[in-house]
Amino acid sequence: MMAGHGDDPHAVGGLARHIPVLLAEVLDALAPKAGDTIIDGTFGAGGYTGAILDRGASVVAIDRDPDAIAAGKALEERAGGRLRLVQAPFSTLDEHVESADGVVLDIGVSSMQLDQAERGFSFRADGPLDMRMAQAGLSAADVVNTFKAGDLARVFGFLGEERHAGRIARMIESRREKKPFERTLDLADAIQTHIGRGPKDKIHPATRVFQALRIFVNDELGELARALLAAERVLKPGGRLAVVTFHSLEDRIVKRFIADRSEAASGSRHMPDTPQHVATFRKAGGGVTPGEAELDANPRARSARLRAAIRTDAPARAGDFSIFGLPKLPAVERPGER
Numbered sequence: 635m636m637a638g639h640g641d642d643p644h645a646v647g648g649l650a651r652h653i654p655v656l657l658a659e660v661l662d663a664l665a666p667k668a669g670d671t672i673i674d675g676t677f678g679a680g681g682y683t684g685a686i687l688d689r690g691a692s693v694v695a696i697d698r699d700p701d702a703i704a705a706g707k708a709l710e711e712r713a714g715g716r717l718r719l720v721q722a723p724f725s726t727l728d729e730h731v732e733s734a735d736g737v738v739l740d741i742g743v744s745s746m747q748l749d750q751a752e753r754g755f756s757f758r759a760d761g762p763l764d765m766r767m768a769q770a771g772l773s774a775a776d777v778v779n780t781f782k783a784g785d786l787a788r789v790f791g792f793l794g795e796e797r798h799a800g801r802i803a804r805m806i807e808s809r810r811e812k813k814p815f816e817r818t819l820d821l822a823d824a825i826q827t828h829i830g831r832g833p834k835d836k837i838h839p840a841t842r843v844f845q846a847l848r849i850f851v852n853d854e855l856g857e858l859a860r861a862l863l864a865a866e867r868v869l870k871p872g873g874r875l876a877v878v879t880f881h882s883l884e885d886r887i888v889k890r891f892i893a894d895r896s897e898a899a900s901g902s903r904h905m906p907d908t909p910q911h912v913a914t915f916r917k918a919g920g921g922v923t924p925g926e927a928e929l930d931a932n933p934r935a936r937s938a939r940l941r942a943a944i945r946t947d948a949p950a951r952a953g954d955f956s957i958f959g960l961p962k963l964p965a966v967e968r969p970g971e972r
Contacts, residue, residue: 653932654681656878656940659922660738663876663942666691670735673868675724675861680706682738683717692716694731698723698768723768725860728868736874737865741858741884760819765848772966774847778821779814783807785964792961793855793883794846798829802843818844849883855960858884862891863953866914871947875915878940885921885939887958892917892943894957914951915943 654660660682666672668690674683677695679702686693687709695717697703703721710717720730724739763775777789786803790796805828806815815821822840829839849855865875875892879885895915922940929935 653934654685655740655932655935655938656922656924656928657681657685659940660876660878661685661689663918663940664736664738664874666736671731671733672736672738673727673731673734673865674738675727675865676738676740677702677706677719678740680709682740684709686738687713687716691735692718694718694720694727694734696720696722696724696727696730700769723857725857725864727861728864731868733870734868734873735870736876737869739858739861739865739877741854741877741879760817763815763818763821765844765851767852772851774851775814775816777847777851778806779810781964788961788963789850790843790846792846792963793849794842794844796842796846798839802828845881850963855883855887855958858887859891859955859958859960860953862888863950866895866945867950869945871945873945874918874942875945876940876942878938880937880939885941887960888941889921890957890959892941895951896943911951912948913946914948915945918942918944 664672664686666686666689670691672686672691672693674686674693674695677683677697680695683693683695683706693713693716695706697706697719698721700721703719706717706719710719722730727737763773763778765774766772778786781789783800783803783806786806787799790799790802796802802825805824806821809815809824815824822838822844825840825843826838831839862875862877869875877888879888892915896913896917898911898913919942922942924932924935924938
């Protein structure tokens with residue numbers, strides 16, 4: 635099981651207001667100061683942005699959720715010109731800023747989104763089977779009601795690490811012929827009825843499926859990979875990258891990227907055409923996890939991990955998705971994908 639949203643009570647719409655995770659550690663990694671421009675690629679409820687503004691830096695805050703942008707307007711007005719809100723996928727961050735002193739990404743779904751039943755991210759309360767962060771494009775209901783069982787099993791298996799992926803996919807394919815899945819509780823109850831739930835089971839049987847659907851619908855792993863490449867392009871020499879992840883799939887992508895970009899590779903004299911790579915980042919410590927005090931105050935932080943790196947003066951490398959080891963999933967057409 636992933637160490638993250640899959641077993642986090644907030645993944646099924648847990649209580650608790652939004653609290654910026656690893657805030658002090660993120661600020662240490664970014665070291666924002668007056669005159670700096672920081673990109674907050676995952677604005678959400680504005681926790682990191684507000685703290686960065688308090689340090690005197692300017693912020694370009696990006697979020698594809700129109701609700702998050704609308705909710706941030708008051709903060710934008712109070713910031714006196716030091717905050718610019720942009721509604722867009724964070725993978726396009728380098729299209730909105732020429733250069734930056736720092737980039738921060740907090741990957742995953744926000745508490746604000748989870749707490750709104752009408753957004754369909756959670757089965758704590760009934761809502762439409764939606765899960766779209768941008769409120770447009772392919773929905774979770776589209777996936778559940780149209781994908782073949784084999785494709786559903788791949789989504790549930792790869793993105794949810796669900797050991798009953800095949801069984802659940804076949805159940806869905808059979809049930810939807812009688813009645814399509816349109817509500818969150820309908821899907822969650824169908825999964826629990828089919829799989830069962832033992833007295834020692836700590837999480838609901840549908841948790842991993844909901845996680846997988848959310849990640850797939852929003853192409854969260856692809857977005858993260860593209861955002862890391864964009865951060866490499868936009869950060870100034872000495873610029874700082876800070877990424878907070880909540881489960882192993884995300885963390886593995888960030889770890890692989892930083893490891894690849896912080897190692898220099900030279901060509902062999904026996905193979906003169908071998909590409910030569912110069913390190914574009916240097917690691918800024920290992921994975922940082924929350925301390926006991928933060929865990930007591932904020933259960934959402936339990937599975938969080940921060941990785942940071944500092945940009946060198948080497949030119950950005952060409953994008954190579956093979957370094958990320960992304961799982962092969964059903965292909966869908968996504969608006970604005972590049």
